[in-house]
Amino acid sequence: MATSYESFDQNFKVALIQLHPKPLDPEYNFNQASNYIKEAAAQGASLAVLPEYHLSGWTPDDERFAQIALTAYEYVPRYQVLAQECKINIVPGTIVTVDPKSPSPKASNGTAGDAVKPPKLLNIAPFISYTGELLGSYTKANLWIPERTVLTSGPDSLKANQPEHHHLSTEEGPPPRLNPHSVIETPLGPVGIVICWDLAFPEACRALVRQGARLIIIPTFWTRDDLTPEARAYGPDVDIQFLKSALITRSFENTCAIVFCNVGGPKEEGYAGLSQVVLPLVGKVSGSFDDGEPGMRIVECDMKTVDVAEENYKIREDLAGKNWHYGYSHEK
Numbered sequence: 001m002a003t004s005y006e007s008f009d010q011n012f013k014v015a016l017i018q019l020h021p022k023p024l025d026p027e028y029n030f031n032q033a034s035n036y037i038k039e040a041a042a043q044g045a046s047l048a049v050l051p052e053y054h055l056s057g058w059t060p061d062d063e064r065f066a067q068i069a070l071t072a073y074e075y076v077p078r079y080q081v082l083a084q085e086c087k088i089n090i091v092p093g094t095i096v097t098v099d100p101k102s103p104s105p106k107a108s109n110g111t112a113g114d115a116v117k118p119p120k121l122l123n124i125a126p127f128i129s130y131t132g133e134l135l136g137s138y139t140k141a142n143l144w145i146p147e148r149t150v151l152t153s154g155p156d157s158l159k160a161n162q163p164e165h166h167h168l169s170t171e172e173g174p175p176p177r178l179n180p181h182s183v184i185e186t187p188l189g190p191v192g193i194v195i196c197w198d199l200a201f202p203e204a205c206r207a208l209v210r211q212g213a214r215l216i217i218i219p220t221f222w223t224r225d226d227l228t229p230e231a232r233a234y235g236p237d238v239d240i241q242f243l244k245s246a247l248i249t250r251s252f253e254n255t256c257a258i259v260f261c262n263v264g265g266p267k268e269e270g271y272a273g274l275s276q277v278v279l280p281l282v283g284k285v286s287g288s289f290d291d292g293e294p295g296m297r298i299v300e301c302d303m304k305t306v307d308v309a310e311e312n313y314k315i316r317e318d319l320a321g322k323n324w325h326y327g328y329s330h331e332k
């Protein structure tokens with residue numbers, strides 16, 4: 001079937017880097033990630049994806065978690081250099097950074113009751129081209145329950161169309177506001193990014209697909225032990241069942257490819273792993289992770305399945321039609 005995407009690779013290799021982050025040690029974790037990315041490039045991967053919180057782990061009760069966020073965005077330019085050197089597209093998981101709209105600590109004049117609140121923290125996922133260019137980023141919108149006292153939900157995606165793009169605010173002000181979910185044009189075609197708990201909301205992926213996304217990338221820190229004892233009493237792997245079924249469903253219901261990258265680690269410590277590529281008509285692609293063992297897998301992503309699925313299901317065609325029944329709840 002002829003498509004407008006014939007100029008993009010219809011079949012490429014994805015490196016799923018199921019990193020087990022060392023808590024609160026971003027330099028160590030960056031070096032580990034860099035080694036995997038270099039190996040992925042040597043094996044011919046076009047895209048390398050890391051997990052959510054890959055630089056620090058999820059350690060919000062430690063004051064160093066917020067301190068690391070003050071400078072964590074400095075790793076993005078380092079990933080840009082790595083992408084250019086290795087000629088590989090990179091989604092470096094997520095990076096917790098300071099909301100550029102937060103007041104500066106210098107704003108306090110020292111009077112009673114005038115203490116400045118701690119800066120708001122955002123959880124962002126950048127997309128870096130194999131040329132080293134930052135093409136865009138997404139800020140996590142749907143926060144998991146424990147995150148809501150630590151992070152700020154991000155209503156904005158950023159398209160880094162300008163070479164002078166910076167995440168943090170400048171003298172000209174913060175980056176421009178865009179839609180909560182915006183497609184990023186990449187060498188692999190139109191890509192959307194969602195993060196972890198965003199997966200639970202069909203509207204997130206649907207919004208991206210309506211804008212033309214064919215591939216959705218999902219960096220994640222999804223564990224087995226976040227539920228209450230009452231919920232776990234229904235089965236030891238309730239959350240795993242949720243995860244597996246949601247990934248398959250999002251791919252099929254949107255005729256899109258999904259790259260899901262989770263943290264790795266011991267099962268007895270609650271780690272789930274299961275990083276995978278999911279395709280419509282196919283489901284979980286062979287070679288994906290089946291457990292939480294840390295490491296890297298190179299998996300084939302056959303984008304032709306997106307076209308064949310759409311030819312049979314016509315989901316995108318219906319979404320674009322003027323008679324689509326649910327337009328009242330999904331604004332373009």
